[in-house]
Amino acid sequence: MPGNKGVKYEGPGKVEVHEIDYPEFTLQDGPGVNPGNVGRKLPHAAILKSVATNICGSDQHMVRGRTTAPPGLVLGHEITGEVVETGPDVEFIKNGDLVSVPFNIACGRCRNCKEGKTGICENVNPDRPGSAYGYVDMGGWVGGQAQYVLVPYADWNLLKFPDKDRAMEKILDLAMLSDIFPTGFHGCVTAGVGPGSTVYVAGAGPVGLAAATSAFLLGAAVVIVADLNEQRLAQARSFGCETVDVTKGDPRDQIEQILGVPEVDCGVDAVGFEARGHGREAESERPATVLNTLMDVTRAGGALGIPGLYVTGDPGAADEAARQGSLSIRIGLGWAKSHSLATGQCPVMRYNRQLMQAILHDRVQIAKAVNATPIPLEEAPRGYHEFDEGAARKYVLDPNGMLPKAA
Incomplete structure (x- = not known):
C-alpha cells in the first residue's frame, strides 16, 4: 500500500501538507467526519490516484476562519484522477480509467439524485441534503488535495474521459470540470x-x-x-x-x-x-x-x-x-x-459531460481563461497564501508529478 500526503486546515490562515491515511473502503472517524457516517461501508467506491486537484475560493472561506471547519480537516473538492482500485460493487469503472470527480457527492438512488439534483443528495450527509469532499458540515468525506482519494458510488459519480492520451493533452482544462x-x-x-x-x-x-x-x-x-x-x-x-x-x-x-x-x-x-x-x-x-x-x-x-x-x-x-x-x-x-x-450547489453532473466535449473539441479554453497554474502538492501553503492575496490564477495542485509532462 503506497503512502499518502494531503493538505490539512490547521486553523485560521494556516494549511500544511501532512502524511495522511491511505483511503479505505470504510469511512473512518476523523476531523469533521459526521458521527452518523463513521464506519460506513463503501463497496461501491473507487480509490483514485490524484492527477490534478485544485484550490478553490470555497476552500479559502474555511482557511480564513470564516466557517466552523475543525483543525485537521483534509481539504479539497476539485479532483481529477486515475482509478487504481475499485470496491466489489463497482461494475463499470475500471482500474486505469482517467476520470473527473464532481465535487457533489451523490448516491444516485434518492429522489433528488433521480431528478438530477445531485447537489442536494439525501443519503450522503446525515445532517442535511448535500455533500462535498473536504468541506465543513458536508458529512466528513475526506478531501481530495491528496495523493490518493476515495470516491463513493463510483459508477454514478465518476465521469470517464473517453481517450486517456487525448485527455492528458488537455488535462488543465479538464481539471476545471470538477467544479x-x-x-x-x-x-x-x-x-x-x-x-x-x-x-x-x-x-x-x-x-x-x-x-x-x-x-x-x-x-x-x-x-x-x-x-x-x-x-x-x-x-x-x-x-x-x-x-x-x-x-x-x-x-x-x-x-x-x-x-x-x-x-x-x-x-x-x-x-x-x-x-x-x-x-x-x-x-x-x-x-x-x-x-x-x-x-x-x-x-x-x-x-x-x-x-x-x-x-x-x-x-x-x-x-x-x-x-x-x-x-x-x-x-x-x-x-x-x-x-x-x-x-445552491451546482449539480455538476447536469453539465460536465457536455462541457467535457466542448473542451475536447476545442470549443472553449477554460484553463487559459482562469489562468490555471500547476504547482506541486508541497507548495499548497504558498498557493493558498497567494490566492488569498488576490493572485489572478487558478492554482492546480500536482500531487503525483503527473502534470508537467501533460501540460
Missing part, C-alpha cells in the same frame, strides 16, 4: 443567458471567470465582469470581457457607459458572503452588496444565478445577523422587478 466550469455555467444557465444576452458577472475570481467563459459559450453578446482587483479584471479582459472596477463607484454608472443603458439582461453572483462594498466602501465587508446590486442592475423580468457561496454560520461576520447567514437583502426590489433567483 468551477460547471458552477460558472450553472450560474449563467439559471440567469437565463442566451444568444445576444448582456450579462453582469460579479467577481473576477476563478468562478467568475468561468461564468464569463460560459456566457460566451452560451452566445452572450456582452459580458461585463466586476471586481476590485485590477489583476483579475485584466484577466477577464484577456478573453473579451468588459470590466467594472467597483472601487470607482456604483456599477450602474459604469454599465451605462458600456451599454448605453444602466442595466443588463442577466446577473451572476460569483462572490458570495465575503463580498465588499462599492466605491468608498470597497475596503469594508458588505455581505449583501452583490445580491442587492444584481437586483438593481438586472432588468425587470430577468434572472439571477447565484453560485457564490452563502453559509448558515459565519464566525467572522461583522454582526450577529450575518453570523447566522442572515443578510439585509432588498427582496422587495427583486419582487417588484419579478426577478427569478437560483441558489
Whole structure:
C-alpha cells in the first residue's frame, strides 16, 4: 500500500501538507467526519490516484476562519484522477480509467439524485441534503488535495474521459470540470443567458471567470465582469470581457457607459458572503452588496444565478445577523422587478459531460481563461497564501508529478 500526503486546515490562515491515511473502503472517524457516517461501508467506491486537484475560493472561506471547519480537516473538492482500485460493487469503472470527480457527492438512488439534483443528495450527509469532499458540515468525506482519494458510488459519480492520451493533452482544462466550469455555467444557465444576452458577472475570481467563459459559450453578446482587483479584471479582459472596477463607484454608472443603458439582461453572483462594498466602501465587508446590486442592475423580468457561496454560520461576520447567514437583502426590489433567483450547489453532473466535449473539441479554453497554474502538492501553503492575496490564477495542485509532462 503506497503512502499518502494531503493538505490539512490547521486553523485560521494556516494549511500544511501532512502524511495522511491511505483511503479505505470504510469511512473512518476523523476531523469533521459526521458521527452518523463513521464506519460506513463503501463497496461501491473507487480509490483514485490524484492527477490534478485544485484550490478553490470555497476552500479559502474555511482557511480564513470564516466557517466552523475543525483543525485537521483534509481539504479539497476539485479532483481529477486515475482509478487504481475499485470496491466489489463497482461494475463499470475500471482500474486505469482517467476520470473527473464532481465535487457533489451523490448516491444516485434518492429522489433528488433521480431528478438530477445531485447537489442536494439525501443519503450522503446525515445532517442535511448535500455533500462535498473536504468541506465543513458536508458529512466528513475526506478531501481530495491528496495523493490518493476515495470516491463513493463510483459508477454514478465518476465521469470517464473517453481517450486517456487525448485527455492528458488537455488535462488543465479538464481539471476545471470538477467544479468551477460547471458552477460558472450553472450560474449563467439559471440567469437565463442566451444568444445576444448582456450579462453582469460579479467577481473576477476563478468562478467568475468561468461564468464569463460560459456566457460566451452560451452566445452572450456582452459580458461585463466586476471586481476590485485590477489583476483579475485584466484577466477577464484577456478573453473579451468588459470590466467594472467597483472601487470607482456604483456599477450602474459604469454599465451605462458600456451599454448605453444602466442595466443588463442577466446577473451572476460569483462572490458570495465575503463580498465588499462599492466605491468608498470597497475596503469594508458588505455581505449583501452583490445580491442587492444584481437586483438593481438586472432588468425587470430577468434572472439571477447565484453560485457564490452563502453559509448558515459565519464566525467572522461583522454582526450577529450575518453570523447566522442572515443578510439585509432588498427582496422587495427583486419582487417588484419579478426577478427569478437560483441558489445552491451546482449539480455538476447536469453539465460536465457536455462541457467535457466542448473542451475536447476545442470549443472553449477554460484553463487559459482562469489562468490555471500547476504547482506541486508541497507548495499548497504558498498557493493558498497567494490566492488569498488576490493572485489572478487558478492554482492546480500536482500531487503525483503527473502534470508537467501533460501540460
